[in-house]
Amino acid sequence: xxxxxxxxxxxxxxxxxMLSCETFEPVAVDDSALLDGPVADLSAAEHIxxxxxxxxxxxxxxxxxxxxxxxxxxTSCGSCHLGDGKGHPFTTLTRFGQTNETGNQFLKLxxxxxxxxxxxxxxxxxxxxxxxxxxxxxxxxxxxxxxDAVSDSDILxxxxxxxxxxxxxxxxxxxxxxxxxxxxRDGSVAQNGKYIGRFGKKAATYNLLQQTAQAYNQDxxxxxxxxxxxxxxxxxxxxxxxxxxxxxxxxxLKTLKAPIPRQADSDVLSGKQLFLNVGCGGCHRPEMKxxxxxxxxxxxxxxxxxxxxxxxxxxxxxxxxxxxxxAKTSEWRTPPLWGLGLSKNSQGGEYFLLHDGRAKxxxxxxxxxxxxxxxxxxSFELLSTEERRKLISFxxxx
Amino acid sequence: MKKFLTSxxxxxxxxxxxxxxxxxxxxxxxxxxxKLLLNMDAVYNRPFLSVGKTPVALGGYxxxxxxxxxxxxxxxxxxxxxxxLTLFVASSISRRIKFLSEIEFEGGTKEINIEFxxxxxxxxxxxxxxxxxVMNPIGAFNQNHDGPKWEFIDRPTSATQMLPATWSNVGFxxxxxxxxKNWAYAYxxxxxxxxxxxxxxxxxxxxxxxxTKLNRDRxxxxxxGEPLITAKIALRNKKVGELGVSYMGGVYxxxxxxxxxxxxKRRVDVWALDFNxxxxxxxTYLVGEWAFVNVDVPDTYTQQYGNRQSxxxxxxxxxxxxxxxxxxxxxxxxxxxxxxYVDWNVGKFKETDxxxxxxxxxxxxxxxxxxxxxxxxxLNYRYNWTTDILGNPPSKTAGFQFGFSSYF
Numbered sequence: 149x150x151x152x153x154x155x156x157x158x159x160x161x162x163x164x165x166m167l168s169c170e171t172f173e174p175v176a177v178d179d180s181a182l183l184d185g186p187v188a189d190l191s192a193a194e195h196i197x198x199x200x201x202x203x204x205x206x207x208x209x210x211x212x213x214x215x216x217x218x219x220x221x222x223t224s225c226g227s228c229h230l231g232d233g234k235g236h237p238f239t240t241l242t243r244f245g246q247t248n249e250t251g252n253q254f255l256k257l258x259x260x261x262x263x264x265x266x267x268x269x270x271x272x273x274x275x276x277x278x279x280x281x282x283x284x285x286x287x288x289x290x291x292x293x294x295x296d297a298v299s300d301s302d303i304l305x306x307x308x309x310x311x312x313x314x315x316x317x318x319x320x321x322x323x324x325x326x327x328x329x330x331x332x333r334d335g336s337v338a339q340n341g342k343y344i345g346r347f348g349k350k351a352a353t354y355n356l357l358q359q360t361a362q363a364y365n366q367d368x369x370x371x372x373x374x375x376x377x378x379x380x381x382x383x384x385x386x387x388x389x390x391x392x393x394x395x396x397x398x399x400x401l402k403t404l405k406a407p408i409p410r411q412a413d414s415d416v417l418s419g420k421q422l423f424l425n426v427g428c429g430g431c432h433r434p435e436m437k438x439x440x441x442x443x444x445x446x447x448x449x450x451x452x453x454x455x456x457x458x459x460x461x462x463x464x465x466x467x468x469x470x471x472x473x474x475a476k477t478s479e480w481r482t483p484p485l486w487g488l489g490l491s492k493n494s495q496g497g498e499y500f501l502l503h504d505g506r507a508k509x510x511x512x513x514x515x516x517x518x519x520x521x522x523x524x525x526x527s528f529e530l531l532s533t534e535e536r537r538k539l540i541s542f543x544x545x546x
Numbered sequence: 547m548k549k550f551l552t553s554x555x556x557x558x559x560x561x562x563x564x565x566x567x568x569x570x571x572x573x574x575x576x577x578x579x580x581k582l583l584l585n586m587d588a589v590y591n592r593p594f595l596s597v598g599k600t601p602v603a604l605g606g607y608x609x610x611x612x613x614x615x616x617x618x619x620x621x622x623x624x625x626x627x628x629x630x631l632t633l634f635v636a637s638s639i640s641r642r643i644k645f646l647s648e649i650e651f652e653g654g655t656k657e658i659n660i661e662f663x664x665x666x667x668x669x670x671x672x673x674x675x676x677x678x679x680v681m682n683p684i685g686a687f688n689q690n691h692d693g694p695k696w697e698f699i700d701r702p703t704s705a706t707q708m709l710p711a712t713w714s715n716v717g718f719x720x721x722x723x724x725x726x727k728n729w730a731y732a733y734x735x736x737x738x739x740x741x742x743x744x745x746x747x748x749x750x751x752x753x754x755x756x757x758t759k760l761n762r763d764r765x766x767x768x769x770x771g772e773p774l775i776t777a778k779i780a781l782r783n784k785k786v787g788e789l790g791v792s793y794m795g796g797v798y799x800x801x802x803x804x805x806x807x808x809x810x811k812r813r814v815d816v817w818a819l820d821f822n823x824x825x826x827x828x829x830t831y832l833v834g835e836w837a838f839v840n841v842d843v844p845d846t847y848t849q850q851y852g853n854r855q856s857x858x859x860x861x862x863x864x865x866x867x868x869x870x871x872x873x874x875x876x877x878x879x880x881x882x883x884x885x886x887y888v889d890w891n892v893g894k895f896k897e898t899d900x901x902x903x904x905x906x907x908x909x910x911x912x913x914x915x916x917x918x919x920x921x922x923x924x925l926n927y928r929y930n931w932t933t934d935i936l937g938n939p940p941s942k943t944a945g946f947q948f949g950f951s952s953y954f
Contacts, residue, residue, distance in 0.1 A: 161913075161925065169614035169621075173928065174942035176619020211747040223751055223850055227935075236936050237897035238849065265848045268743065268799060269808050272846050496900065496936030 155534050172304025180408035182292045183487050183494070184232040185443045187405045192445065194403065201400025204393050205229075210368050215388035217369035218270040218380045223399070225363065228286045232404060233487070233494025235286030237505055239288035241367065244281035247469050254279050256382075260472070262364040263379055270380065280477075282351050282468035285505035288487045288494070292347070293402030294451045295484070296356055297438035299338040300344050306433060306456040316523040317430040319458035322351040322481070328475040329374045330358050335439070345473055346457045351481035352472035354356040356398045358360035364389055402443060406451050407487035410545050422535055427524035431460055432484040454485035454546065463518020466502065476521060510540050554915035582730040582782050585790060585820065586683060586721065588690035589646060589662060593920055593953045594636055598747075606633040609693040615928065618941055628654055629949075630693065632661070642668040647679075650712070661712050662766070670722070676736075677718030679765065682776040683734045684794040685835045686820035687711050693951035697863050697882040697914040699926050700947070702835070703906055704857035704888050709816065709837050710756035715739045715774065716765050728784040733777070739764055740774025741798040743813050746843055746851040752890045752904060752935075753841050753851045755814070758798075772797040772811070787823025787832075792929070800940020812842040849902065850935065852891030857906070859886040863914075872915035884910040891935060903937035906930065921952035 179185060188200045206226035210216035221241045222228050228239040242262040245252040252260045266272040303321060311318045323342035326332065332343055333355070347353040355406050361374035369379055372394055376384040383533070385394040423429060432454040440447045459479040467478035475481075480503055488510070491499055499509055507513035517525040531539065547670040583591050609629040615621065629652070647758035648662040664678030681689050687705035691712050705711045712881040717738025724731045731912035741758045748757035758764065774796035782788040801808055818837035825832065836858030843853045891904040912926035926947045931940040 169946055170616060172946065173614075173616030173621060173944050174618055178940075209742075209749050209750065209751040213744075213747065216747075220848075223848060227751065227850060228940060230934055230936060236895075238895045238936070240897070266846050267747070268812075268844050268847060270846075299679055494936070495902070496938060 159221040172195065172437050179405075181490065181493075182231070183288055183404075183407060183490055185405050187224045187293065189445045190403060191444075194399075195395055197399045200393075201396035201398070208393075210370060212267045213480060215370050217263070217265075217267045219266050219273055220369040221263055221265060222366045223233065223368065225368075226536060228290050229494075231494045232289045234288050234491045234500065235505070236495050236500060237285075240283050240285050240505060242275070242281050242283050243470060243472070244275045244279040244474070245470050246278075247280055247471065249471055249474050252472075258379065258382075261379075263366070263369065276384050278291075280469035282349075282470035282511050283431060283504040285500055285503060287349070288407075288491070289401055290404050290487050291406035291451065291453060291484070292356060293443065293446045294400060294406055294436070294438055294449065295346060295453060295457065296445075296456075297441045297446050297449075298346075298436050298457065299335055299439040300333070300434065301335070302439075303344055303346070306459055315427065315430055316462065317427070317520045319431065319456055319460055319482075320474075320479075321345070321457075322473040322479075324352055324458050326354055327358055327374075330354050330448065331362070338466075342474070346481075349473070349480060349483075350472040351457060351459060356401045357394070358393055360397050360401065363487045364394070366518070382454055403445065406453070406464065407490065408544065409452070409486075410489065415538045416542045416545045419538035419540070421546075422531060422539045423542055426527035426531065428528075429454075430483050430524065431456055431458070431521070433449050433482075450468060452486060455482045458482060460521065461519035462521055465516055465518045467528075468504075485543060486539075486546050488546045510543055511536075573922070582601055582656075582725065582784060584723070584732050584780050584782050585686040585690045585728070585732060585822075586723075586732055586780065587780070588692070589648070590636070590644075592634060592692065594634070601639075602635060604633070604635055605953060606631065607692055607694050607951060607953045608949040609699075609949065610631075611699045611924075611947055613699070613945060613947040613949075615947075616946035617876060617943040621945070627949075629699075629894070632692070634713055634873045637646055639665075658710075659714075661714050662719075672722035672724060674721050675718065676721060679714050679716055679736060680736055681712065681714045681720065681734060682774070682794055683739060683819035684713065684776055684792050684816055685709055685711070685837055686788075686790055686822070686833075687835055688713055694920055694922055694953050696951075697861065697880055697922065697924055698884050698910055698912065699924055699949050700910070700928065702859035702861075702884070703886050703908065704837060704859050705835060707754070707756060708839060708855050708857045708888050708890070709818065710759060713756075713759075717773070719776075730782045732780045732782075734779075736776045737773040738776065739768040740770075740772065740796040741833040742769035743799050745798055746841060746847065751844070751850055753855060755816075755837070755839065769801050770797055770802075787821060790818075790820040792818045792820070796815065800949070806854060809844070813840075814842070815840045816949040829865055831865075832860065833863075834858060849891070849893075852893060852902065852904070854892035855888070855890055856892055857886070857888030857890075859884060871915070871917070877917045879914065880914045880916070882912045882914055884908070884912075886910070901937065902935055903933045904935045905933045905940075921950065923950045924948070 209224045228235050245260055246461045258273045263273045307317050307319050307322050321344040323339055326343055326344040345351040345354050347359045353359045361372050364370040365375035370388045371385050372387045372389050378385045424446045433456045434452055459475050461478045462480050469477050471477045501507035501513040514528055592605050594605040596603040608631045611626050611627050612638050631688040632650045637721050638644045645665045650659045650661050660679050662681055664676050664680050667675040683689055688711040715738035717736055719736030721799050723736040742761050744757035745755050748754050776794040778792035780790035797811045798814045799812040801811045820835040822833035828854045841853050861884045863880050865878050865880050871877045886908040888906040891902040893902055908930040910926050910928045914922050914924045916922050929944040933940045
């Protein structure tokens with residue numbers, strides 16, 4: 149009996165482990181603490197496409213053997229959008245152009261985007277003389293399908309170009325020219341042949357297909373049938389990625405869930421009231437709804453992004469002298485605030501807020517609001533310390 | 547000859563057939579145990595069977611396991627894995643000329659590699675020549691990697707992913723040993739084909755020396771015509787243990803093509819320290835290795851591919867029972883633990899001067915049972931923490947693994 153003991157013990161332990169293994173494995177982080185993951189109620193087929201897109205977005209790494217560059221900014225979508233969250237100065241990109249809204253004058257010189265890295269043997273691009281530029285911090289990619297499915301007419305309801313309501317906030321759409329491969333949404337509104345852009349820091353991108361095809365091309369140096377021009381040579385070359393893969397990534401982006409708010413305690417609730425009282429909600433609109441779309445989970449849904457998808461003049465402090473589409477240099481699209489509290493988990497433990505990541509805290513981001521944001525910033529600063537704390541804890545709960 | 551061929555065939559196919567083999571045909575080759583053995587002796591310090599009266603000896607080992615690992619709440623469930631099957635063929639061509647080859651089948655037949663195939667000439671104990679496919683003596687694990695020698699199911703991450711074990715190349719070199727009282731001193735020096743630029747351009751999205759192993763041409767063609775130098779000195783004291791210092795370095799990029807200069811020569815340099823010892827008071831066996839990798843990555847490339855890496859492992863093996871178990875005489879039960887660390891990207895971001903993370907930490911406690919010294923059954927519990935380059939909250943993987951590894 150004595151002899152058998154240790155072996156018996158090992159066998160029993162092994163068997164026990166085999167049968168109850170999951171108890172000894174790391175538990176899943178709560179869904180509300182993560183930005184990635186699909187929207188609820190996708191069908192099995194939709195789930196499969198989501199997973200394919202997920203693999204392309206997060207795991208497909210480009211190197212010189214599968215098309216990287218030769219000029220590039222990063223090697224995969226996931227390298228810049230870690231965990232689908234915001235980025236870091238390491239993953240920031242630079243765009244260059246000019247101060248007026250006449251369209252980018254530097255396309256022939258490698259514009260609009262600077263590819264400041266290159267594979268060995270090539271020289272990275274430099275900002276041409278005379279160009280102005282702006283740095284862009286990667287935004288979170290969550291809930292994009294909801295933003296994509298809002299109707300143009302709803303966005304226009306938020307716009308108030310002449311500030312008729314006198315709240316100091318105007319808000320205009322970015323009217324952009326459509327790329328040939330971009331199909332306007334049903335019921336979209338056009339003005340002089342231009343359409344309402346809604347993605348990107350300046351809302352210069354019409355939809356997620358355009359965003360994805362351009363990201364492959366401009367950020368990674370991957371050509372596609374949509375964006376066939378090699379950023380290095382300036383000539384059209386064979387596609388380096390299939391249409392299917394791009395569409396899978398677009399589907400993935402569309403079906404990433406909306407961030408789930410956390411800890412709705414009384415501080416957070418009164419913080420939310422204060423947020424609305426000081427006028428933050430004039431731009432960071434709490435509620436929107438989607439029109440009907442082909443993806444059931446996104447159709448006719450009310451959601452809470454805290455944006456109006458419109459451009460606002462944010463004052464000279466945030467004016468980099470660079471523009472896209474019809475946006476002015478001081479105009480920025482209101483960024484959605486959902487997921488704000490989880491930013492640090494993808495930014496390496498720090499905040500890098502505003503379009504270029506210059507704000508190291510939420511307070512600093514607010515204090516840098518100028519132009520149309522001045523009034524509400526000043527009201528925020530008039531709040532008591534306690535009230536400001538509550539407002540911030542509300543933002544962190546998003 | 548016919549008998550020999552049949553035996554080779556029998557050995558080459560699976561173990562269940564053993565029972566049908568006339569085992570009197572095989573003879574265990576006696577190992578020379580009178581001398582102090584070092585890590586560098588590992589290739590020949592293996593159990594061999596010789597067949598009849600032929601000068602050829604055969605051997606090999608097999609490793610298989612079950613595992614159930616979960617990462618952040620997701621699991622791939624029960625996995626049964628045939629990790630590898632390795633065959634050795636050794637022959638004494640003359641008293642001082644010998645040949646050994648090692649062929650490995652990994653993950654079924656997904657990968658078939660010649661790990662070793664060289665001929666050794668002994669001119670003098672201090673001067674031996676070895677040529678063919680050699681195992682570069684960087685660290686200790688690379689040369690001493692046989693599964694049955696270790697108490698853990700997985701090979702150490704720092705040795706197999708930061709250093710590229712098993713890492714063999716075509717080339718040649720010299721080695722020698724000297725014994726004096728309780729001491730053994732040894733050196734090794736090889737020139738081989740080396741790395742290529744996949745080490746900084748690969749699907750891992752990080753500097754990854756093993757990426758060169760994907761280059762199928764490397765056994766017949768050097769990527770850039772520059773040799774990789776690998777050198778090691780080791781010393782062993784009978785009472786204290788063994789200490790090795792090794793270096794491996796060369797040019798990894800294609801700096802010229804058809805006479806045109808493409809780039810400057812860019813080097814990869816690796817330093818490693820290894821040791822092993824048995825603590826006399828507790829009979830605890832300790833074995834470990836630490837290595838530093840330096841790669842000259844172009845400034846215009848991306849810091850995603852780090853120019854410095856460091857990492858290592860420490861295995862603690864404590865025998866707790868040594869007695870007959872199920873009739874296996876003097877079988878040994880060990881309580882074991884492995885600690886592993888790799889920093890894939892040592893240094894700071896140019897943009898922020900903040901630390902680049904990309905770390906791997908792992909702790910693997912376990913129990914192993916050696917019914918005979920040639921066979922080990924292992925139960926491991928593994929816990930890994932993997933941090934991305936920005937240092938965001940780590941992804942955690944953990945779970946149980948159970949398996950065996952045995953020479954045959």
